[in-house]
Amino acid sequence: MSDTSTRKIQRPGGNGPDSAFLANVRVTIVQISGGAAGSEHELTQKRVTLGRDDSADLTFDDSAMSREHAALELGDEGFRLLDLGSTNGVLVNGASVSAADLKHGDRFQLGDHMFQYVLEERQRTPPEFKVP
Numbered sequence: 001m002s003d004t005s006t007r008k009i010q011r012p013g014g015n016g017p018d019s020a021f022l023a024n025v026r027v028t029i030v031q032i033s034g035g036a037a038g039s040e041h042e043l044t045q046k047r048v049t050l051g052r053d054d055s056a057d058l059t060f061d062d063s064a065m066s067r068e069h070a071a072l073e074l075g076d077e078g079f080r081l082l083d084l085g086s087t088n089g090v091l092v093n094g095a096s097v098s099a100a101d102l103k104h105g106d107r108f109q110l111g112d113h114m115f116q117y118v119l120e121e122r123q124r125t126p127p128e129f130k131v132p
Contacts, residue, residue: 026120034113035061046074050110064088065111081108
């Protein structure tokens with residue numbers, strides 16, 4: 001049996017429980033310090049790598065940062081920050097971590113760059129109904 005009236009709606013981030021998070025929340029990291037301080041990077045993929053090499057998704061000119069220093073991975077509740085075996089480590093809110101689930105407002109440091117994790121709920125507009 002085929003339901004021809006059902007339509008599949010594509011949401012940001014793909015399918016699965018974690019994609020609902022990106023459909024409801026705009027996620028950015030804001031550079032607090034380092035080159036280009038004040039820049040904002042929106043996270044729209046399930047995995048984003050950060051480092052100084054061109055192979056990283058987000059690249060920074062920072063000799064204290066490893067080529068692929070860290071990754072941000074999307075889960076059901078938000079992003080998790082993972083140290084990818086960097087030389088100088090990862091700090092979240094001043095504490096050295098190998099992995100951490102980020103919360104709105106958390107600050108993390110990679111090399112000489114400091115970032116802040118920012119979550120904003122997406123505005124939902126109710127569907128419009130046309131009266132015949």
